[in-house]
Amino acid sequence: QVQLVQSGAEVKKPGSSVTVSCKASGGASSTYAISWVRQAPGQGLEWMGRIIPIVDIATYAEKFQGRVTITADKSTSTTYMELSGLRSEDTAVYYCTRGMYYFDYWGQGTLVTVSS
Amino acid sequence: DIQMTQSPSTLSASVGDRVTITCRTSQSIGTWLAWYQQKPGKAPKLLIYKASTLESGVPSRFSGSGSGTEFTLTISSLQPDDFATYFCQQYNTSSMYTFGQGTKLEIK
Numbered sequence: 001q002v003q004l005v006q007s008g009a010e011v012k013k014p015g016s017s018v019t020v021s022c023k024a025s026g027g028a029s030s031t032y033a034i035s036w037v038r039q040a041p042g043q044g045l046e047w048m049g050r051i052i053p054i055v056d057i058a059t060y061a062e063k064f065q066g067r068v069t070i071t072a073d074k075s076t077s078t079t080y081m082e083l084s085g086l087r088s089e090d091t092a093v094y095y096c097t098r099g100m101y102y103f104d105y106w107g108q109g110t111l112v113t114v115s116s
Numbered sequence: 117d118i119q120m121t122q123s124p125s126t127l128s129a130s131v132g133d134r135v136t137i138t139c140r141t142s143q144s145i146g147t148w149l150a151w152y153q154q155k156p157g158k159a160p161k162l163l164i165y166k167a168s169t170l171e172s173g174v175p176s177r178f179s180g181s182g183s184g185t186e187f188t189l190t191i192s193s194l195q196p197d198d199f200a201t202y203f204c205q206q207y208n209t210s211s212m213y214t215f216g217q218g219t220k221l222e223i224k
Contacts, residue, residue: 035213045152045160045203045215059212062117095159101207102150104171106159 002027004034004096004107011113017084020110022096024077033100036070036081038092039109048094051079086114118143118208122216128224129194137189137219139204144184148207151180151189154218155200163202164189199223 007021022034035050049060053072060068069082079096094110097103119142129135139149147167152160162171164180167187177192191198204216 037215044218045205047213047215050212061212097159101148102162102165102205103152103160104162104165106161109159 002098002105004098004105006094006096006107006110009111009113011115012086014087014114014116016086017082018086018112019080019082020094020096020112022079022081022107024079024098027098027105032098034070034072034079035097035099035103036068037095037097037103039095040089040092043092048081048083053077053079083112086112088114090114118145118206118211118214120204120206120214120216122204122219124219125217126220126222128222130224131194131196133194133224135191135194135221137202137204137221139182139187139189139216141185141187141206143208145206145208147183149180149182149187150205150207151178152203152205153198153200154203160203194221 003025005023010018012018031054033050033052036048038046048064049070051058051070051072053074058070067085072079091114096107098105121140123138149167151164153163154160163174163178168180179190181188199221202219206214
């Protein structure tokens with residue numbers, strides 16, 4: 001059974017950076033795309049970017065270009081999402097999720113709170 | 117970028133009702149559309165992919181239809197466990213992934 005397990009909640013200051021990890025188990029994780037999707041409190045879902053670990057190619061949503069970096073460590077089946085220049089509007093639950101056209105497995109979510 | 121319009125934003129219904137949620141896209145996406153169910157504090161759960169294919173383990177009262185720019189999710193007979201928020205999601209090679217705004221399904 002595929003599982004995506006994310007790192008724990010973070011509290012960050014405005015202007016700082018945060019890195020969230022997502023470890024995959026139970027499947028051929030490197031052959032799938034892993035995306036990062038966020039959800040601000042009471043809001044909808046927003047796709048941020050994805051990586052295909054087997055070819056190490058990352059693609060980002062235009063809104064986050066220059067501020068987000070997604071990397072993958074194939075040896076540990078772990079994907080990382082770094083978001084820089086944090087502002088209060090980045091307070092959200094961040095999910096990793098697997099899939100190329102649709103998303104069949106999701107991590108449990110990581111709450112990132114940006115507050116001075 | 118492809119714009120998604122999901123309606124209604126809120127839907128009140130009773131157990132046993134048949135309900136339909138609609139998702140429209142600003143450009144044709146063929147059948148590259150998925151539907152998700154999300155409950156409070158939980159990650160979304162995939163229900164339907166490729167517009168009409170039921171994900172394994174999802175009850176058959178859920179169905180999806182449509183192609184091009186108009187898509188629907190239908191729940192044939194609402195069960196208590198179905199009261200949740202539903203999102204559509206499109207895939208396109210240029211826009212990548214976009215989600216609808218969500219439909220909150222409430223108990224009437």
